[in-house]
Amino acid sequence: xxxxxxxxxxxxxxxxxxxxxxxxxxxxxxxxxxxxxxxxxxxxxxxxxxxxxxxxxxxxxxxxxxxxxxxxxxxxxxxxxxxxxxxxxxxxxxxxxxxxxxxxxxxxxxxxxxxxxxxxxxxxxxxxxxxxxxxxxxxxxxxxxxxxxxxxxxxxxxxxxxxxxxxxxxxxxxxxxxxxxxxxxxxxxxxxxxxxxxxxxxxxxxxxxxxxxxxxxxxxxxxxxxxxxxxxxxxxxxxxxxxxxxxxxx
Amino acid sequence: xxxxxxxxxxxxxxxxxxxxxxxxxxxxxxxxxxxxxxxxxxxxxxxxxxxxxxxxxxxxxxxxxxxxxxxxxxxxxxxxxxxxxxxxxxxxxxxxxxxxxxxxxxxxxxxxxxxxxxxxxxxxxxxxxxxxxxxxxxxxxxxxxxxxxxxxxxxxxxxxxxxxxxxxxxxxxxxxxxxxxxxxxxxxxxxxxxxxxxxxxxxxxxxxxxxxxxxxxxxxxxxxxxxxxxxxxxxxxxxxxxxxxxxxxx
DNA sequence: TATTAATTTTGATTCAGATCAATCAAAACA
DNA sequence: TGTTTTGATTGATCTGAATCAAAATTAATA
Numbered sequence: 001x002x003x004x005x006x007x008x009x010x011x012x013x014x015x016x017x018x019x020x021x022x023x024x025x026x027x028x029x030x031x032x033x034x035x036x037x038x039x040x041x042x043x044x045x046x047x048x049x050x051x052x053x054x055x056x057x058x059x060x061x062x063x064x065x066x067x068x069x070x071x072x073x074x075x076x077x078x079x080x081x082x083x084x085x086x087x088x089x090x091x092x093x094x095x096x097x098x099x100x101x102x103x104x105x106x107x108x109x110x111x112x113x114x115x116x117x118x119x120x121x122x123x124x125x126x127x128x129x130x131x132x133x134x135x136x137x138x139x140x141x142x143x144x145x146x147x148x149x150x151x152x153x154x155x156x157x158x159x160x161x162x163x164x165x166x167x168x169x170x171x172x173x174x175x176x177x178x179x180x181x182x183x184x185x186x187x188x189x190x191x192x193x194x195x196x197x198x199x200x201x202x203x204x205x206x207x208x209x210x211x212x213x214x215x216x217x218x219x220x221x222x223x224x225x226x227x228x229x230x231x232x233x234x235x236x237x238x239x240x241x242x243x244x245x246x247x248x249x250x
Numbered sequence: 251x252x253x254x255x256x257x258x259x260x261x262x263x264x265x266x267x268x269x270x271x272x273x274x275x276x277x278x279x280x281x282x283x284x285x286x287x288x289x290x291x292x293x294x295x296x297x298x299x300x301x302x303x304x305x306x307x308x309x310x311x312x313x314x315x316x317x318x319x320x321x322x323x324x325x326x327x328x329x330x331x332x333x334x335x336x337x338x339x340x341x342x343x344x345x346x347x348x349x350x351x352x353x354x355x356x357x358x359x360x361x362x363x364x365x366x367x368x369x370x371x372x373x374x375x376x377x378x379x380x381x382x383x384x385x386x387x388x389x390x391x392x393x394x395x396x397x398x399x400x401x402x403x404x405x406x407x408x409x410x411x412x413x414x415x416x417x418x419x420x421x422x423x424x425x426x427x428x429x430x431x432x433x434x435x436x437x438x439x440x441x442x443x444x445x446x447x448x449x450x451x452x453x454x455x456x457x458x459x460x461x462x463x464x465x466x467x468x469x470x471x472x473x474x475x476x477x478x479x480x481x482x483x484x485x486x487x488x489x490x491x492x493x494x495x496x497x498x499x500x
Numbered sequence: 501t502a503t504t505a506a507t508t509t510t511g512a513t514t515c516a517g518a519t520c521a522a523t524c525a526a527a528a529c530a
Numbered sequence: 531t532g533t534t535t536t537g538a539t540t541g542a543t544c545t546g547a548a549t550c551a552a553a554a555t556t557a558a559t560a
Binding site for chain 2: 080082088090101102103104105106110111130133134137140141144145146147148149150151152154155157158159161162163202203204205
Binding site for chain 4: 446447448458459461462463465466478479
């Protein structure tokens with residue numbers, strides 16, 4: 001489950017490689033069938049484009065919320081800081097995904113968003129989005145579905161954290177990444193991780209050593225080949241088996 | 251964390267004991283300051299009221315989504331079924347809370363909702379809600395905040411599952427319940443659990459024996475008094491310590 | 501390029517929580 | 531009312547993952 005639902009194909013907009021200046025908003029609306037006028041209206045909303053260097057922050061916890069961000073390219077993590085300075089990763093995000101939905105509730109960002117590689121995002125002023133979605137019902141509907149999908153995703157992660165063991169978690173994680181790369185036109189079986197073992201562990205509720213061991217175990221079984229950050233899935237069927245009983249699969 | 255955010259006081263509507271026929275919708279709109287006409291419009295949306303007996307289902311996984319449900323009274327759990335017949339509890343829900351947000355994404359319910367005591371809900375046809383929220387911006391805004399709050403809540407649970415140990419989880423859980431009872435006008439230190447140890451365990455990612463032991467431990471330390479389902483919090487400050495000190499793992 | 505820092509892997513040991521098992525208490529029911 | 535069923539507590543043991551530790555690899559920087 002994690003980040004993939006049956007809705008995926010309908011909602012996912014990442015495969016749309018638009019070169020228009022209004023960037024992600026065009027993509028955001030394409031799947032819901034708007035006409036040209038409507039697209040024009042939307043284009044005006046998404047004015048600001050922003051680049052974030054690897055390691056840079058898109059926003060900090062506590063910052064005033066004003067805009068959602070649609071990822072145009074790159075790879076980011078969201079994380080919350082704990083008292084002792086350590087951090088817990090709450091998600092990894094890639095092209096076509098929407099960041100900031102959590103901040104709507106309090107008008108304040110509840111997490112940090114950090115670029116794990118040079119990234120580009122489009123800023124979508126939320127007030128304007130709400131305004132326009134009143135005029136374009138299909139946009140409103142689409143937005144509601146995206147928020148809902150975020151909830152479903154989180155439930156998937158909760159399931160993973162609450163009931164899976166280390167190896168199952170890693171298998172689920174890899175399959176989720178694999179699917180997301182595939183949908184974006186990249187190889188589903190051959191990709192580079194953008195995050196460290198520690199970040200994976202933080203996300204999966206495991207220590208980095210445990211993540212490393214789980215990688216090694218899967219490699220020993222010839223299910224994957226690991227070369228530091230580079231992952232090759234040799235036997236995706238068996239990897240799915242590893243995920244196990246997982247009801248949480250799509 | 252869990253279900254409480256700084257926004258709570260603004261968003262929480264459960265303390266409003268309205269006796270109007272339009273039940274929860276009146277409550278749903280009250281905090282956002284609608285005028286009487288607008289409330290009238292809203293009242294028409296929430297036509298159907300429904301009672302569910304203890305053990306009964308509000309909806310099943312896979313069922314077609316048409317309406318959100320506002321809990322008018324009672325107590326419910328949401329859970330997903332695993333292949334092996336076991337179930338994982340994804341949440342406990344009480345008066346004033348909104349169910350079904352996860353179903354918007356696929357037009358299909360992604361979980362079961364089961365009454366843990368006799369309950370009453372108001373059905374809110376989602377299509378109508380979307381329609382009306384176009385006319386009443388403050389309602390739309392309120393709805394978006396509620397969805398966002400659900401996301402924040404889930405992140406809290408993810409954090410709990412990913413980084414807390416058994417006793418911390420239980421402390422967090424009890425404090426969360428306590429707060430929610432308080433907000434609804436009940437005692438924050440003296441209440442009855444509606445769910446079994448097994449259901450608590452499922453929600454917290456623990457086995458029922460571990461939950462039981464954690465209860466006993468907290469009782470031994472005189473922080474709480476446990477009499478089967480009845481819980482008395484003797485020292486809420488120390489209970490908070492239990493939640494926090496936690497060596498801030500991860 | 502050399503040097504330093506960060507990341508990853510692997511091993512040994514410990515420990516929290518799962519599992520197995522028995523008893524007890526409380527509902528549900530005949 | 532006694533009987534069955536379900537839920538809760540507690541103990542003994544086992545195990546998966548955390549922790550501690552060290553080496554190996556890779557990336558960053560002077």
